[in-house]
Amino acid sequence: MIKQATYIKAYCSIQNNKIDLNGTSVFKTGECLFVDFAKAAYRNFELNYPKFFKMDNLSKLAFLAAELLLKNELETDRDIALLLSNKSSSLDTDIKFQESINNQENYFPSPAVFVYTLPNICMGEISIRHNLKSENTFFIFEEFNPGFMSNYTNVLLCTNRAEEVLCGWVEYYKDTYRAFLYIVTTTFGIPHDATTIQTLFNK
């Protein structure tokens, strides 16, 4: 097994109308739907990226977490791999698309909805925003799988496939959501292992 030391440089969690960055609360709203929460966060952080409003909820969620982790990265041609996972794939948007084709009299499939019926589209959105021409993979697991994620992240770093890996969990289904994204590097930070990322995930 790969034994080289790797480190968590930064981490971001979004759930229950609240965003935490490196364990500190940076934004929250009162009780509201995710779309309204996402819009409020977008304004609060002055993101200025109108394409955000065309995204489905899973992409908005992943995009917001990635934004907070990557916005202070100043270099332009960064080799940051994307390694995301969730439970429900794109099922939330799949249901919206299915509703648009179920009724023969009211049949209106939209390409703008269909394109989001794949979980990896949210990685495409992050790649475009941050110009990450890099390795990317989306995995589906029953629950956050720190053992697999830490192993695979180390494989990417130790075989020089990326300088850093933006990884984690991004789950959205019927207005219940959770993002836990973190950046792993070979240089400095909190020691990266399965136990640590599970602990940070549970916070």
Add this chain to the structure above:
Amino acid sequence: MKLRDVFITEQNCITPIGFDVATNIQNIANGQSGIRLHQNKLLMVTPFYAAMIDDAIVKTAFQKYADSANYTKLEQMMILALLPVIEKLKPIFNQKTALIISTTKGNISALEKLREQHLQKTDLNQLGRVIATFFGFSTVPIIVSNACVSGILAVGIAKRLIQSECYDQVFVVGGDEVSKFVLSGFNSFQAMSDSPCQPYSIHRKGVSLGEASAAVCITADATNATMRIIGDGAINDANHISGPSRTGEGLYRSVERALLESAIDRNELDYINAHGTATSYNDEMEAVAFNRLGIAHVPLNSLKGYYGHTLGASGLLETVIGIQSVLENKLFPSLGFDEMGLSQPLNIIGKNEQKEINYWLKTASGFGGCNTAVVFQKMTS
């Protein structure tokens, strides 16, 4: 760090033109396509071309092993693909033996009812559990859902996990079915051809969809290996979520990365098994990328003319057929190709040929800007 070598030992596939590799190869050699005109109003109001497997044939084949009433068609197809591989190798299902599932939409047709008990069927984790339980895997299934590159990406992931000694043996099974969901979606994009798809042709009008399943065993043990997996890359275009980069940047970088790792000279490549969906943009993008890479002269085909686009199964299915064609030193024509329809040259295979093949490349690209390239080396003796 010294990484372990990784091999492929067994493979199988379930498709409209055969329920084993030998039958598929024979039909391909005879120019037989699985794409037909279908009139099925439950799937689409207007007639459509697709490569589909008759439900009854799947059921009959499956019924020999278990009660088909307890499994969806896709689950039956995926189990049937993996079954002979497992039966032949008789693996020990310990913590070093993994199962990777590659799919884009899984049991999406269960969504049509929009009822809670059917929604559970669409959970990809449940699909993974059904297959893992059938065979007795003791590790949690690893599900890869990365649009149309999923099948070949799963091969690359298996390779990496074995190289780094996370597992010793990985069984990869891929599958997707033709559904109202996917037909409506591709149709809404105006991406579907109103005749059988014609990759790389000037007359190409879009994709034909298909359904299939495929399975391979990837292992650190070279015993009875047919292929060594010598390089891979999976790099995003960072350009557009529903169309490829015009410069083919992600595909270019994926192939570069795979070739670098393989340590072969690109002139040693004997064959390219490409993605070739027959959409205007995809095929043109491939031509741009392969010309930038200096590999446009290498004989190339797309197997979509035989199978249609089988989504999450496609990369794996095309790898399985690629392996067998390379073992037999056969180059099969890129079915549906007639007149060149690209701005730059490609060496598209036009007829059955015999050729000594040692090194070959498999590529795929998909929604979300993803791309994957894997380089294989044939094991001799």
